[in-house]
Amino acid sequence: MRAACWFVLLSALAAPGRASAQSPITLMPEGSREGLVGVAYGEAWSRRGSNTRQAYVFPMFYMQWSSGAFIEGLSAGWKLSDEPHFQYGPILAVSSRAQGARGSQPTAGGFVQWRVLHDVEFLALTGVGARDGDVKAELALNWINTLDGDHTLVLQAATVKDEARSNRLGARWHWRLGRRHSLMTSVSGIRLAGSSAHAPGVERRSSVAWSAGLLYSF
Structure with a gap:
């Protein structure tokens, strides 16, 4: 999953009802935590701009505490605002492998999450790679449509700058199978x-990625 997916998971899986003693940051009961763990299977480019595709299996993990601290995969951060509809804070992540670099690298930065309307959300993340010093950034607009108590559809438009520049249109569907199990596709x-589309070695400018995963909440 991309670095911003924990925002989508939080928006899609958050329960509408909360206990009376709430954290002003997360609206969770004071001293509580929420978590998700699962596994997903998907298919995407074997590398950016490649004409070949690759199947993969990856773990999914998300944990949030009422204080505003959270972990999602290889990212960790802290929500600092007392306004639930406008959140911001620091984030530390392990970014994807950069072209010409030897492996992944730590990236420190920040995020903004603004619920513009009850079903429209603006997301912004930025950070600087510890090894290459490059700025990584992502801007996304989400439309969150709760179809019923068990089904949530999230549509997203995003632009990303990391080892390459790209634009993305996507859809995510969450299906609650029971009290603790859910399916995410x-x-x-x-x-x-930009220049990434004309870089040497680019065989294909566009591609489609998909994934499906089973989640357990605790």
Whole structure:
């Protein structure tokens, strides 16, 4: 999953009812925590701009505490605002492998999450790679449609700058199978932008990525 997916998970899986003693940051009961763990299977580019595709299996993990601290995969951060509809704070992540670099690298930065309307959310993340010093950034707009108590559909438009520049249109569907189990499926159309689309070795500017995963909440 991308670095911003924990925002989508939080929006899609958050329960509407809360206990009376709430944290002003997360609206969770004071001293509580919420978590998700699961596994997903998907298919995407074997590398950015490649004409070949690759199947993969990856673990999914998310944990949030009422204080505002959270962990999602290889990212960790802290929500600092007392306004639930406008959140911001620091984030530390392990970014994806950069072209020409030897492996992944720590990236420190920050995020903003603004619920513009009850079903429209603006997301912004930025950070600087510890090894290459490059700025990584992502801007996304989500439309969150709760179809009923068990089904949530999230549509997203995003632009990303990391080892390459790209634009993305995607959809994510969450289906609550029971009190603790749920199914998450997603599909995204990705297109390289700017100079990244004309970089040496680019065989294909556009691709479609999809994944499906089973989650357990605790």
